[in-house]
Amino acid sequence: STRAAPCLAGVCTGMAKELTALVDKQISVITNDGRNIIGILRGVDQTTNLILEECFERVYSVSSGVEQAVLGLYIIRGDNIAVIGELNEELDEELDLSNIRAPPMKSIVH
Amino acid sequence: MLFYSYFKTLVGKHVVVELKNDLAIGGTLVSVDQYLNIKLENTGVVDAKRYPHMKSVRNCFIRGSVVRYVQLPSDAVDVDILHDATRREARGA
Numbered sequence: 001s002t003r004a005a006p007c008l009a010g011v012c013t014g015m016a017k018e019l020t021a022l023v024d025k026q027i028s029v030i031t032n033d034g035r036n037i038i039g040i041l042r043g044v045d046q047t048t049n050l051i052l053e054e055c056f057e058r059v060y061s062v063s064s065g066v067e068q069a070v071l072g073l074y075i076i077r078g079d080n081i082a083v084i085g086e087l088n089e090e091l092d093e094e095l096d097l098s099n100i101r102a103p104p105m106k107s108i109v110h
Numbered sequence: 111m112l113f114y115s116y117f118k119t120l121v122g123k124h125v126v127v128e129l130k131n132d133l134a135i136g137g138t139l140v141s142v143d144q145y146l147n148i149k150l151e152n153t154g155v156v157d158a159k160r161y162p163h164m165k166s167v168r169n170c171f172i173r174g175s176v177v178r179y180v181q182l183p184s185d186a187v188d189v190d191i192l193h194d195a196t197r198r199e200a201r202g203a
Contacts, residue, residue, distance in 0.1 A: 015143035019171060028167055032176065034131060036163050048147075048173060060163065082129060082176040085153070085167030092166035100162050106131040108176050 019044040022086055027052075029076060030083040034105035036060070038087060039074065048078035058097075060105075065098035082108055112199050116192065117142040117180075126156060126181040127172055133161055135170065146174035 022041050029037045029050065039055025052074045059067040117139070126136040127148055134157070137150030151169045155161045164170070 015141055015147050015149060015171070018141055018149050022171075028164065030133070030163065032131075048171075058163070078173070081173055082131065083133075083135070083164075083170050083172050085164055085170035088166050088168050091168070095165060102160060102162050105133065105161070105163060108130045110130060110175075 016044060016046055016048075019048065019084065022084070026087040026089065028085040028087045029081060030085075030105065031076065032080045032082055032108040034107050036105070037071070037074070037076065039071070041084075045078070048081050048084070050074075050076045050078070050081065050084070052076060060100065060102040062101055062103050064101075066100050068097070111144070112195055113146060114142060114144055116195070117146065117148075120182065120186055123183055123186050125150070125183075127177055128179040128181065129172070129176050130178045131176070135164070135172065137170070140169075143174075146177065148172045148174065148177065148180070 023044065025041060026038065027041045029052070031037060036058045037052065037055055038058060039052030041050060042053050043051035055071045055074050057069045057071060059069060121139050121141060123139055124136065125139050126134055127150065128134040133155065135150060135153050135155055137153035140149040140151045142148055149169070149171050153164065153168055153170050155164050158165070
């Protein structure tokens with residue numbers, strides 16, 4: 001397959017191919033501790049471990065607008081991932097981050 | 111494998127997935143896998159005011175391990191078929 005390079009071993013079974021379709025796209029991850037990390041997906045594997053390039057965290061608060069903290073190149077372990085969303089760049093550009101208020105997202109409780 | 115097979119019959123239907131952190135995401139079911147990971151399209155968060163975190167997301171992948179509930183349209187549920195499948199699974203196990 002021509003997409004062999006970004007695929008880590010054993011990705012192409014199950015739904016992992018739906019995730020490999022997101023490689024090189026900007027994605028928004030919600031982690032189990034309630035964080036929102038955005039970055040460019042570079043690698044995936046069967047346990048949904050992710051390699052994210054140029055990533056940053058969007059921190060939401062009730063009292064002030066959204067803060068963005070630059071992180072760089074990250075590996076996020078699949079155990080800690082709740083949601084992986086494909087970021088729609090047009091919709092994201094329309095957002096006025098300074099005017100968004102929200103309480104922090106709750107942690108995943110099993 | 112019962113629920114995996116069952117969810118495959120629901121591909122194309124609108125479902126609402128409630129996560130273990132109380133976030134609820136509605137969308138069209140695109141695919142499901144053996145871990146009951148769920149891919150949704152045309153997503154919208156249920157309480158969008160409280161959860162603006164996914165405003166710019168329209169497709170998402172939800173890890174099976176964090177799902178609390180999957181709300182289904184009642185007309186998509188055939189209870190008799192589910193009963194039969196459950197009985198077969200119980201006999202096999």
